[in-house]
Amino acid sequence: MNKTLISLALAALSSYATAGNLQVLVLDKEGKPVADAVVVVVPVNKGVPKAALPMQVTISQEKMRFIPAVSVVGVGAKGSFVNNDPWEHHVRASAAGIAQFSTASSGGFELRIDGKPDGKPGKAADAVFEKAGAVLLGCHIHGSMRGHVYVSDSPWALLTGADGIANLEQIPDGAAQIRVWHADQLLDIAPQQTTVSATPGKATMQLSVVPRRRRI
Incomplete structure (x- = not known):
């Protein structure tokens, strides 16, 4: 393989080589943690998630x-x-x-x-x-x-747990958008912009409603 091909291969691999983790906390209108909210992260750069x-x-x-x-x-x-x-x-x-x-x-x-x-x-x-x-x-x-x-x-999408947290892993470094969806949130929440790096990041998103208690 000549040097040009090697350089191209290394460049392609480098676009997938760096990734970071992001913890997103979802709160309700009163500031309490929200379970079963869907957190979706859309990175600008390409990458491979830890789990499909x-x-x-x-x-x-x-x-x-x-x-x-x-x-x-x-x-x-x-x-x-x-x-x-x-x-x-x-x-x-x-x-x-x-x-x-x-x-x-x-x-x-x-x-x-x-x-x-x-x-x-x-x-x-x-x-x-x-x-x-x-x-x-x-x-x-x-x-x-x-x-x-x-x-x-x-592929970077996850439900929040009882603590309102979703931990998304192996997101490509660089600019990314955070979206949150919840069944009781009738109007979409504005997406939040963030930057992913090797240092674990944190973000907080807040609903404009207090979700109804689910029947057990």
């Missing part, structure tokens, strides 16, 4: 709830919906924020899943999340059922 986003997720319908209530997946991920209740459920999905469910305009989908037979596994149905963004899940029969899937086109 899930491309398959299982969401159960149980006790009139979607479990987990919020999931984060990559674009094109497959969702498997399992009905563990003894009665019939539907899964109707559309882009979050639409006043009414509209599969035609939002690229959503509708599934019907029979109830779980006694002593047997729950019935299941599959769908694919093809578009980036937040997806609202509901049931035609049981209007109180709500769940969300956030489909991220950036």
Whole structure:
């Protein structure tokens, strides 16, 4: 290999060689930590995340709830919906924020899943999340059922824990944008600009609402 090719190869590798970690704290309107907020970091430079986003997720319908209530997946991920209740459920999905469910305009989908037979596994149905963004899940029969899937086109995406913190690792050094989404935040929060470096960074994002307590 000549010197020119070696130089080009080293330059290509260097664009992926440096990365840093970023801790993002999400607070509610009153300054309290928020769980299950989606934190997405979009770096300007290319890189490889420490772990890829899930491309398959299982969401159960149980006790009139979607479990987990919020999931984060990559674009094109497959969702498997399992009905563990003894009665019939539907899964109707559309882009979050639409006043009414509209599969035609939002690229959503509708599934019907029979109830779980006694002593047997729950019935299941599959769908694919093809578009980036937040997806609202509901049931035609049981209007109180709500769940969300956030489909991220950036591999640096994570849910906050009970402490309101998301730790994102191996982000390419340089300029990056932080975005936060939460199911109860109806108006988008302005993205925050940051610079990632070898020194671990921290950022705080605050919602303009106090999230409702989730039914247990």
